[in-house]
Amino acid sequence: MSSVWTETVKMPEFGTLKRDIRTNVLIIGGGMAGILCAYFLQQAGVDYCLLEGREICSGVTRNTTAKITAQHGLIYDKLLRYGGREKAGLFLKANQLAVKRYRDLGWLIDCDMEEADAFVYERENRKKLEREVRALEHLGYPAELIEHPNLPFETVGAVRFEKQAQFHPLKFAAAIAKNLHIYEHSPVREMTEYFALTDKGSVAAEKVIVATHFPFINRRGNYYLKMYQERSYVLALKQAARVDGMYIDGEKGGLSFRNYGDYLLFGGGSERTGKKKDGFEQLREAARRYYPDAEIVTEWATQDCMSLDGMPYIGRYSSHTPDLFVASGFHKWGMTGAMLSAIVLSDLVQGRENEFALIFSPSRNILKPQLAINAWEAMKGILRPYGGCRCSHMGCVLQWNAGEQTWDCPCHGSRFAYTGEVLDNPALHQMKRFGKMKKEHADG
Ligand SMILES: Cc1cc2nc3c(=O)[nH]c(=O)nc-3n(C[C@H](O)[C@H](O)[C@H](O)COP(=O)(O)OP(=O)(O)OC[C@H]3O[C@@H](n4cnc5c(N)ncnc54)[C@H](O)[C@@H]3O)c2cc1C
Structure with missing residues (x-):
C-alpha cells in the first residue's frame, strides 16, 4: 500500500533525456537530497541538471515520516x-x-x-x-x-x-522541484567520474553528485562496507x-x-x-x-541507509575522486540530512569551503564495531553455498520476505519483486535465479 503523502499531491512531471548533453554539475537521483541540491545550485546560478531513474521522489522520500x-x-x-x-x-x-x-x-x-x-x-x-x-x-x-x-x-x-517541525514532504518537494532542470525516467546505467550514460542519452559533467539513496558505484568509497x-x-x-x-x-x-x-x-x-x-x-x-x-x-x-557512526556521508565520494560527490547514510534522519547535503555540496561543487564538510566527510575513520558486522553479513551472504535467488549487486543469497512478497538482500538491502525486478537499490539489474523456484515464491 502507499503512504499518506502519495495520495494527497500531484507531483510535477519531467521529460526523459534523449540526447547527449554537457553541464557543469550533474546530480543523479531525484529524492529529497537530489532535489534540494538542485534547488540550491539553481539559486546560486550554477549550470546543472538532475537525472532521475523513475519519477522524482519515487524512492524513500515518498515513504518517510517527515519529522524535521x-x-x-x-x-x-x-x-x-x-x-x-x-x-x-x-x-x-x-x-x-x-x-x-x-x-x-x-x-x-x-x-x-x-x-x-x-x-x-x-x-x-x-x-x-x-x-x-x-x-x-x-x-x-x-x-x-x-x-x-x-x-x-x-x-x-x-x-x-x-x-522543531513536521511537514508534507511531497508537497514541499513538488513546490521546489517544479522549475528545476530535471529529466525523469533516465536511469544512469554506466558511470565514470565525469560521464553518465542513460538508455537514450548521456551527460558529460565537470562535477557529479550521487544522491541515489544507496550509492551505486562500487569500485570507490567502500559503501558496501560502510552501510x-x-x-x-x-x-x-x-x-x-x-x-x-x-x-x-x-x-x-x-x-x-x-x-x-x-x-x-x-x-x-x-x-x-x-x-x-x-x-x-x-x-x-x-x-x-x-x-x-x-x-x-x-x-x-x-x-x-545506516552509516557506521550515525552521521551521514556527505562530501567527496572517496579521497581519490575530487569531482565526484555523494549524499547518503542518513540513518533515518534524511530530511535534515538532505538539507545538509544541499548546504555542504552546493559549496563544495563551487570550490568553496564549508564548515561542516569535515565532520560529514565520507572518508572519515571507519573503524567502528558495525564495520565488522557489515563485513560478516556480506561474507556470509556471498559465500553461502545455496542456489535459489541471488542479488545482482554483489551476489548475496536473498531472503524471501513473506509479509511483503519480495526477495530481500541482508547484505546491502537491495529488494526485488517476486518476478525479479529491482524494487530498492543498490542493485541495478534483475535478481539472479539458480535452480527451480518453490511454487509459493514463483507465484508471489
Ligand atoms: C520508516 C522511515 C521513516 C523515516 N522518517 C524520517 C523522518 O521522520 N525524518 C527524517 O529526517 N528522516 C526520516 N527518514 C529518512 C528519510 O526519509 C530518507 O533518509 C530520505 O528520504 C532519503 O532521501 P534520498 O534523496 O537520499 O533518497 P530517495 O528518496 O530514495 O531518492 C533517491 C532517488 O534516486 C533515484 N535513483 C536511484 N538510482 C538511480 C540511478 N542509477 N539513476 C537515476 N536515478 C536513480 C531513485 O529512483 C530515487 O528517486 C525515514 C526513513 C524511514 C525508513
Whole structure:
C-alpha cells in the first residue's frame, strides 16, 4: 500500500533525456537530497541538471515520516564521548541550521509545515536520557527531560527539543522541484567520474553528485562496507489519541509517533533488511494493543541507509575522486540530512569551503564495531553455498520476505519483486535465479 503523502499531491512531471548533453554539475537521483541540491545550485546560478531513474521522489522520500529535527535519537551523548566537543557541537549546529532552512522555505510553500516539539523517550533506561540532557547542556543546548510524554504506555521520561517541525514532504518537494532542470525516467546505467550514460542519452559533467539513496558505484568509497539498510513499517491510524509532538524510542526497534491531520503515523518494527519475517504484523499487533478503537487507513514500509557512526556521508565520494560527490547514510534522519547535503555540496561543487564538510566527510575513520558486522553479513551472504535467488549487486543469497512478497538482500538491502525486478537499490539489474523456484515464491 502507499503512504499518506502519495495520495494527497500531484507531483510535477519531467521529460526523459534523449540526447547527449554537457553541464557543469550533474546530480543523479531525484529524492529529497537530489532535489534540494538542485534547488540550491539553481539559486546560486550554477549550470546543472538532475537525472532521475523513475519519477522524482519515487524512492524513500515518498515513504518517510517527515519529522524535521536536530534531535537524532540519543546521539549527542555518544558523539560527545567518542567524537569530542567540537564534532558534537558542529553536528548540532549543522542540524539546527537544516531545521531553520526548512522552516524558512516551508512557510512560503503550501506543504503543511507545522512547528512541533521532538521527543526521545525511554521505557526503562532513564540514565540514558539523563546522560543525553547533560551532553546537550555541555553543548549549550536547552533540552529538557520531561516526566510524562503524551504516549499510550508508561515511560521513564523523554528528552524534548522544542520548536522543531513536521511537514508534507511531497508537497514541499513538488513546490521546489517544479522549475528545476530535471529529466525523469533516465536511469544512469554506466558511470565514470565525469560521464553518465542513460538508455537514450548521456551527460558529460565537470562535477557529479550521487544522491541515489544507496550509492551505486562500487569500485570507490567502500559503501558496501560502510552501510547497511534498515527496514521499518508505518501505519496511518484514524481515531487514535493525538500525541501532538514527534516521538521516537531511544532504543533500537522501538515505536515512532507523529500526527498528520487526523491521522496518527505509527511506525516501528525496524530490522536490518532481509532479516525480518513480518514487521507489519508486529506493528499491527502494537496498534491493536495501544489503540484498540483505531482504524488502519493505510500502511507502508521503507528503508534507509545506516552509516557506521550515525552521521551521514556527505562530501567527496572517496579521497581519490575530487569531482565526484555523494549524499547518503542518513540513518533515518534524511530530511535534515538532505538539507545538509544541499548546504555542504552546493559549496563544495563551487570550490568553496564549508564548515561542516569535515565532520560529514565520507572518508572519515571507519573503524567502528558495525564495520565488522557489515563485513560478516556480506561474507556470509556471498559465500553461502545455496542456489535459489541471488542479488545482482554483489551476489548475496536473498531472503524471501513473506509479509511483503519480495526477495530481500541482508547484505546491502537491495529488494526485488517476486518476478525479479529491482524494487530498492543498490542493485541495478534483475535478481539472479539458480535452480527451480518453490511454487509459493514463483507465484508471489
Ligand atoms: C520508516 C522511515 C521513516 C523515516 N522518517 C524520517 C523522518 O521522520 N525524518 C527524517 O529526517 N528522516 C526520516 N527518514 C529518512 C528519510 O526519509 C530518507 O533518509 C530520505 O528520504 C532519503 O532521501 P534520498 O534523496 O537520499 O533518497 P530517495 O528518496 O530514495 O531518492 C533517491 C532517488 O534516486 C533515484 N535513483 C536511484 N538510482 C538511480 C540511478 N542509477 N539513476 C537515476 N536515478 C536513480 C531513485 O529512483 C530515487 O528517486 C525515514 C526513513 C524511514 C525508513
